[in-house]
Amino acid sequence: MKDVILKALRIASGEQTPNLEFPENEDFGDFTSNVAMVSGKPAKDIVEKLKKDKDLAEIVAKIEIAGPGFINFYLSEEALGAELEKVLKAGKNHGSSSLGEGKTVVIDYSSPNIAKRFGIGHLRSTVIGQALYNLYQTLGFKVIGDNHLGDWGTQFGVLLAQIEDSGLKTQDLTLDKLEELYVDFHKKAEADPKLWDGARAWFKKLEEGDSAAKEIWKNLVEISVTEFNRIYKLLGVKIDYAYGESFYEDYMPKVINLLREKGLVKKSQGAEIVEFKDLPPAMLVKSDGATTYFTRDLATILFRVGSWDPEIIIYEVGMEQTLHFRQVFAAAKLLGWAKDRELVHIGHGLIRFEHGKMSTRRGDTVKLEDVLSEATSRAGKIIEASETGRGLSDKEKEEVAEAVGIGAIKYFDLSHHPATDIIFDWEKLFLLEGNSAPYLQYTAVRADSVLKKAKNADLDFNSKELKLNKEEARVISGLIRFPEVIIAAAKNYSPNLLTNYLFGLAQKFNNFYNQHRIIDGENENFRLALTKATGEVLKSGLGILGIETPERM
RNA sequence: GCCUCUGUGGCUUAACGGAUAGAGCAUCGGUCUUCGGAACCGAGGGUGGAGGUUCGAUUCCUCCCAGAGGCACCA
Numbered sequence: 001m002k003d004v005i006l007k008a009l010r011i012a013s014g015e016q017t018p019n020l021e022f023p024e025n026e027d028f029g030d031f032t033s034n035v036a037m038v039s040g041k042p043a044k045d046i047v048e049k050l051k052k053d054k055d056l057a058e059i060v061a062k063i064e065i066a067g068p069g070f071i072n073f074y075l076s077e078e079a080l081g082a083e084l085e086k087v088l089k090a091g092k093n094h095g096s097s098s099l100g101e102g103k104t105v106v107i108d109y110s111s112p113n114i115a116k117r118f119g120i121g122h123l124r125s126t127v128i129g130q131a132l133y134n135l136y137q138t139l140g141f142k143v144i145g146d147n148h149l150g151d152w153g154t155q156f157g158v159l160l161a162q163i164e165d166s167g168l169k170t171q172d173l174t175l176d177k178l179e180e181l182y183v184d185f186h187k188k189a190e191a192d193p194k195l196w197d198g199a200r201a202w203f204k205k206l207e208e209g210d211s212a213a214k215e216i217w218k219n220l221v222e223i224s225v226t227e228f229n230r231i232y233k234l235l236g237v238k239i240d241y242a243y244g245e246s247f248y249e250d251y252m253p254k255v256i257n258l259l260r261e262k263g264l265v266k267k268s269q270g271a272e273i274v275e276f277k278d279l280p281p282a283m284l285v286k287s288d289g290a291t292t293y294f295t296r297d298l299a300t301i302l303f304r305v306g307s308w309d310p311e312i313i314i315y316e317v318g319m320e321q322t323l324h325f326r327q328v329f330a331a332a333k334l335l336g337w338a339k340d341r342e343l344v345h346i347g348h349g350l351i352r353f354e355h356g357k358m359s360t361r362r363g364d365t366v367k368l369e370d371v372l373s374e375a376t377s378r379a380g381k382i383i384e385a386s387e388t389g390r391g392l393s394d395k396e397k398e399e400v401a402e403a404v405g406i407g408a409i410k411y412f413d414l415s416h417h418p419a420t421d422i423i424f425d426w427e428k429l430f431l432l433e434g435n436s437a438p439y440l441q442y443t444a445v446r447a448d449s450v451l452k453k454a455k456n457a458d459l460d461f462n463s464k465e466l467k468l469n470k471e472e473a474r475v476i477s478g479l480i481r482f483p484e485v486i487i488a489a490a491k492n493y494s495p496n497l498l499t500n501y502l503f504g505l506a507q508k509f510n511n512f513y514n515q516h517r518i519i520d521g522e523n524e525n526f527r528l529a530l531t532k533a534t535g536e537v538l539k540s541g542l543g544i545l546g547i548e549t550p551e552r553m
Numbered sequence: 554g555c556c557u558c559u560g561u562g563g564c565u566u567a568a569c570g571g572a573u574a575g576a577g578c579a580u581c582g583g584u585c586u587u588c589g590g591a592a593c594c595g596a597g598g599g600u601g602g603a604g605g606u607u608c609g610a611u612u613c614c615u616c617c618c619a620g621a622g623g624c625a626c627c628a
Binding site: 024040069111158271273280285286287326349361379412420428432434443450451453488500503513519552 | 555556557558559560564565566567568569571572573575576577578584587588589590591592593594608609620621622623624625626627628
C-alpha cells in the first residue's frame, strides 16, 4: 500500500525520496507527504499528476492539500478492508520483518553489581534492555543479550577487608549482611580514608589469584546470582549470557599490551593512562598494578567482537556512565575495533528521589522486590473489588495480579523516554488505569472475550462492499502502523514509542467498542475481524515490551 | 570551574523541523435495560527566559535561569 503511494509520489513530484508518513492526527488521512513544501514545487501540480496514476486510484479515495501544503492520502474503504485482511493473515507475524537479517546486535543490559541488593535503580536497564532485545529480534536481527555483572573491582576488596575484619564466616553471609558491610565501610572510610589502601590491597590479591580471597569471592558471587535469578524470574527476564567483568581477567594483558604497542599509554603518578583529544584521560592500570573498569570494558569489546562480530553493540547502562563510555568507545576506535561497527550507549536517566540519587553507599535505596510485591498486592485488591475478577479461582487471581502488577511497573518505566529521570514516588508508580499496562491488558482480554462469546466464528468479510464508520476506519489505520512503530522504536532505542502507540490503538478500539455492537451488529464478520486483529497487535506489542497478557483478568 | 543530560497545564508525561502541542492522573460535568465499567464522551488549563536560523521551531544554534549526573586510583 505504502509503496504504491510512494511510487506515484516519486513520479508526480520528480523527487527521488519524497517523504511519506503517517500523520499524527488521523483527521489528516492515512498517509501524508510534505514533498511539496520541501521541494518548493506547487502541491497542486503534484496532486494533478497523482490523480492520473491508475494504481493509486485503486486504493485511494481522496487526495487533499491541507495546511501549509501537505498532501494527504485517504485510503478507500476497500483498501482499508484489504489491509485488515493482511494484518489478520500475518497474525502473530504482523510487525516483524527481515530488516535485520544477517546482522548481529549485542545488548549489554541489567548488569547489577554483585553483593548488592537488586534495587529499583536496576529496573530501567533491565526492562529497557529487554524491550530493545525483543524489538531487534522482531526485526530479524540476531540478538545477543549479555548481563555484564559487576563482579570484579575494588568493591570486592572492600568486602574482603570487611569480612576479614568482622570475622564473619561464609555461611553467615547474606545479601543484606553484605550490603550492611558495604555501607559500614563507606561510613568508616569517610573518617579514615586510609582504609581504602587496605581494600585496594585485597582487590590486588584477588586479581593476583590469591586462593583464600578467591574462595570468598566465589561465595559472594553465588549468593548474589541466586538472588538475582529470583528477581529475573519474577520479572520474566532471561538474559542469554552473564559473563561478568571477572570473565575478562585473561584478556587484560592483551588489551594493555595492544594499547602500549600503539603508543597510546602514558605514565602518570604511577598509574598508566590513555589520553584523548577532547576527553579527560582514562586510567588503564592503577598505580598498584590493578586494572580498572575502563580496562575491563575494553577487554569486553575485544571479546564480543571476536566472538560475535556484531554490527551494533548497545550498552543499556545509566547516564552517569556517559563519560566512561565515551572514553571506552574512543579507545576502541583508536584500536581499530569500531570499524563498520556501531557502539551505542543508551544512557537512561535515574530513578531517583526528589532530592537526588539513590545511593547504595549511603544505604538509601528501594528494593525492587518490595515495589513488585506492592504492585501485585494493589492489583489483587482491584480484582477483588471489581466485576472483572468474577469466577476466577484464588490461584488464578494471584497469577493475574502478578501479571498486572508487574506489567504495570514495567510499563511505567518503559513509557518514559529513556533519557529522563524518574522521580520515585510510591503513589505514581502504581498506576493501574489510563495509560498503563493494565489498560492494554484489559483491552486485549476484553477483545478475546468478545470473540469467545460470538457464536459466529467467521471472520471473512467482503472488503469490496465495505462501509466503514469513523471509529472502525481509525482502528484499521492504527493497526497498519504497527510495523513502522517497531522500526522507529528500535532505531531510536525508545520503547516508549511503542507504549504510546499501543495506548493509542487501545483507545481507538475502546472508542469503537463503546459506540458499536460487535456481536449481532452490522458487518458482524468484519467487526469480529477487527477485534481479533486489535487483540493480537496489543498482545504482541505487550510481548515485545516484556509484558504478559493474562487470559482473563 | 569544565563536560553531559533534562526543563512542556496542579501532578506524571508524548511529539522524524511541520498542520489546532497529543495523552494519562487529579478536578468538574456527562454515558450504562453492558459483546467485560481496570471502560467511553465532554470541559477548563501548558512549551523556563531572551535572541537567532527557517516558508515553518517543543525540536536546530547562542546566551541566561533552574534541576540532575559526571570530571583518575568505586563501577
